[in-house]
């Protein structure tokens with residue numbers, strides 16, 4: 001996560017919410033509340049090391065949209081999982097193992113449509129490929145209590 005502050009500013013994002021030392025229960029509630037803001041057409045980037053809760057956050061978001069939590073799994077190997085809810089389509093992507101070229105082959109640049117919501121784990125790796133993410137969620141293990149997490153939610157600064 002070195003230089004992530006600089007990357008975040010370059011993406012035109014500003015800090016909107018900041019939580020320190022949240023329990024798993026609060027973490028899930030924050031994710032569900034966040035989901036309720038999304039109307040469609042958004043891209044959400046997730047920054048955070050292994051096991052910080054990126055997939056857990058996405059699973060709770062999907063639950064808020066009525067998607068069965070059990071189907072929301074880490075797309076580490078298959079790269080992209082697709083979920084549907086009502087008229088919305090969700091692309092849950094893990095870019096840990098892929099390059100920018102592979103991202104293009106995947107159709108990533110066509111994913112941003114009015115009824116789609118794109119959720120990207122390990123987005124540190126592709127942040128330079130994304131023009132205008134709507135949100136960025138930075139997750140880390142709290143340094144005093146490993147059972148809790150620190151969460152910073154950034155949003156597009158210029159238009160909101």
Ligand SMILES: Nc1ncnc2c1ncn2[C@@H]1O[C@H](COP(=O)(O)OP(=O)(O)OP(=O)(O)O)[C@@H](O)[C@H]1O
Nearest residue numbers: 022023024027050051052053054055056147148149
């Ligand atoms: N306070 C907490 N908030 C969120 N997750 C927590 C908390 N305490 C423990 N956990 C656990 O941390 C784990 C986070 O795993 P998860 O797969 O969501 O991380 P990830 O960031 O997606 O990892 P990866 O980089 O491997 O994709 C889960 O097992 C979750 O239950």
Ligand SMILES: [Mg+2]
Nearest residue numbers: 054055074121
């Ligand atoms: Mg994950």
